[in-house]
Amino acid sequence: MISVAEALQDLFALVTPLPAQDVPLRDAAQRVLARDVTARRDQPPFAASAMDGYAIHAADHRQGASLTVIGEAAAGHGWHGTLAQGQALRIFTGAPVPAGASRVIIQENVTRDGEKITITDAQDSGSNIRPLGGDFAQGTSLPAPRHLSPNDIALLAAMNIASVPVTRKPVVAIIATGDELVQPGDSPGPDQIIASNSYGLAALVAAAGATARLLPIARDSIASLEQTFALAQGADLIITIGGASVGDHDLVGQVAQSLGMQRSFYKIAMRPGKPLMAGRLGSAAMIGLPGNPVSAMVCGHVFVLPVIRKMLGLGAHPAATQTALLAHDISANGPRAHYMRAHATAAGVTIFERQDSSLLSVLTQANCLALRPPHDPARQAGESVQIVPL
Numbered sequence: 213m214i215s216v217a218e219a220l221q222d223l224f225a226l227v228t229p230l231p232a233q234d235v236p237l238r239d240a241a242q243r244v245l246a247r248d249v250t251a252r253r254d255q256p257p258f259a260a261s262a263m264d265g266y267a268i269h270a271a272d273h274r275q276g277a278s279l280t281v282i283g284e285a286a287a288g289h290g291w292h293g294t295l296a297q298g299q300a301l302r303i304f305t306g307a308p309v310p311a312g313a314s315r316v317i318i319q320e321n322v323t324r325d326g327e328k329i330t331i332t333d334a335q336d337s338g339s340n341i342r343p344l345g346g347d348f349a350q351g352t353s354l355p356a357p358r359h360l361s362p363n364d365i366a367l368l369a370a371m372n373i374a375s376v377p378v379t380r381k382p383v384v385a386i387i388a389t390g391d392e393l394v395q396p397g398d399s400p401g402p403d404q405i406i407a408s409n410s411y412g413l414a415a416l417v418a419a420a421g422a423t424a425r426l427l428p429i430a431r432d433s434i435a436s437l438e439q440t441f442a443l444a445q446g447a448d449l450i451i452t453i454g455g456a457s458v459g460d461h462d463l464v465g466q467v468a469q470s471l472g473m474q475r476s477f478y479k480i481a482m483r484p485g486k487p488l489m490a491g492r493l494g495s496a497a498m499i500g501l502p503g504n505p506v507s508a509m510v511c512g513h514v515f516v517l518p519v520i521r522k523m524l525g526l527g528a529h530p531a532a533t534q535t536a537l538l539a540h541d542i543s544a545n546g547p548r549a550h551y552m553r554a555h556a557t558a559a560g561v562t563i564f565e566r567q568d569s570s571l572l573s574v575l576t577q578a579n580c581l582a583l584r585p586p587h588d589p590a591r592q593a594g595e596s597v598q599i600v601p602l
């Protein structure tokens with residue numbers, strides 16, 4: 213059995229970043245920026261008023277000054293003369309500040325009588341003018357790679373980038389296997405259960421920026437598995453769930469190999485997740501996950517997500533970890549790395565008592581996985597532990 217780190221390296225070797233494609237800005241949120249993009253204009257493109265008030269000459273900024281209002285500038289409607297001393301321009305937030313003006317006095321600090329204003333308060337120190345290019349200058353770049361957040365979309369729009377180069381979404385085919393499975397909403401027979409982790413994995417990979425193709429459940433027969441693998445044609449990554457262990461009905465590895473899968477590894481020193489397998493199948497990478505629901509989901513976080521991130525051009529990195537303090541004592545770990553469902557708060561990390569890999573209800577209560585390395589000795593409350601936030 214290989215280690216988690218070795219398995220991850222082998223998995224990274226199976227995939228390369230996908231090519232870039234241009235998408236309309238409206239579709240770029242949550243995609244990964246594939247190339248640096250640069251601002252096509254300065255923002256603001258002119259010195260702009262930050263307030264509603266009057267643009268004035270620096271020399272006129274004193275209490276009691278009386279000035280003549282000679283025009284008006286609003287957002288989208290500039291006044292294009294030059295302001296002289298003794299003059300004021302009525303101006304609104306977002307309007308271009310005219311030549312000659314060096315500050316905007318807010319309207320609360322003047323009184324107005326016809327075309328005359330008198331400054332009643334000259335205490336404010338700021339100019340209330342946003343300089344040309346004060347947010348960004350033409351040519352300013354947003355560097356790739358980058359997961360585009362809603363904030364980034366606003367910035368790209370302001371930069372006048374209407375078409376955004378993003379990495380193509382990986383297509384992930386997900387195959388649940390087993391005679392015992394029915395789809396959620398179906399009526400299970402007496403020996404049947406509902407397929408669950410296939411849905412969880414579809415949600416997981418979609419949230420990471422991939423397109424999930426949830427294929428029909430494959431039955432525990434060579435013919436059914438072959439048929440379902442055929443439906444995965446065109447996917448970048450094929451994920452199978454179940455049928456990975458040593459039982460007589462665990463046929464996934466055998467069928468994948470008969471279809472030409474070049475196995476990279478089978479079995480890892482990890483709990484849950486021992487019967488993990490991976491390889492290349494045609495033009496796709498394949499990851500065979502264990503069927504136990506929590507094993508499949510944990511392997512999704514620890515292996516599938518990093519692989520998808522690499523395909524998206526975000527680099528080859530393991531799931532991010534943090535250091536936290538144990539809230540209680542724990543006993544020594546065995547020979548496999550143990551990814552334990554746990555709950556972390558500012559007070560420390562509590563590792564749940566029940567860790568059987570069938571317990572999805574415990575996974576839902578967890579907000580992290582506490583990572584126990586192989587043969588980690590017993591630890592006491594207050595000692596540090598690595599966690600993978602979920």
Ligand SMILES: Nc1nc2c(c(=O)[nH]1)N[C@H]1C(S)=C(S)[C@@H](COP(=O)(O)OP(=O)(O)OC[C@H]3O[C@@H](n4cnc5c(N)ncnc54)[C@H](O)[C@@H]3O)O[C@H]1N2
Nearest residue numbers: 388407408409410454455456457462486502503504505507
């Ligand atoms: N003799 C041994 N038996 C087992 C070993 C072993 O080393 N020696 N390993 C155990 C471990 S660890 C795991 S994990 C499981 C994994 O087995 P499989 O990948 O072959 O999974 P299945 O047998 O098909 O299913 C296990 C369990 O999970 C349920 N399941 C499967 N798919 C789904 C699904 N899509 N949604 C919900 N539940 C699913 C299935 O009904 C079984 O209960 O093997 C151990 N055995």
Ligand code: MOO
Nearest residue numbers: 484485486507569
């Ligand atoms: O390694 Mo299995 O994935 O514990 O249940």
